[in-house]
Amino acid sequence: MSKASHTECTSEMLPVRDALDIISGKWKLLILISISSGNSRFREIERSIPKITSKVLAKELKDLEENELIERTVYDDIPVVIKYTITPYAKTLQPVIQALSDWGKNHRKKILGR
Template sequence: MMVKHNHKECTSSLVPVRDALDVISGKWKLQIIISISSGNNRFREIERSIPKISSKVLAKELKDLEEHQLIKRTVYDDSPVLVEYTALPYSDTLNPVIKALYDWGIQHRKKILNK
């Protein structure tokens, strides 16, 4: 049972949730993290592994994830230039969140489809 809190307590308890959602919300971020963690390290590999993501959106989301220290972008001075993305250890802290969302998604799909 949920305990009722005053407005200030409620607002302060939502701040960490809002902070987390600011980092991982949207259609693509978790999919990108999962793709990179699964071994897709180059831009085109990541793009091909996520249906319907545009190059422009992928580039923006990769930059956001890098700024939040979840992934690392490494540029190799080859010819042509090679860019690889790797998941940083900090991204592993999202594994329980991803697992919980996965489990909830399966449960929710069953509930909705079995009306």
């Protein structure tokens, strides 16, 4: 008989994988933070996130919209105005952002201080 084995943990990994599929990457959470902070127009968001380019921003906004985390609204003024807002569903990500933010703060202290 083979000795080869391991502890099963796919059920613990599955939900984490699901979450990562949607919010991982360099930009998505930063974009949500920017919009939550009051930026709603394309150029505003772009200017608020250091180093992001319009190409990447456009693509990430599409992804976020597809996952119902933001909404894109067109106002037919002259000229037309486009605004991005976060959805109520995106607000359920708050604990994730908070946990990452807390850990990041602590990590920076650990790396720099002491």
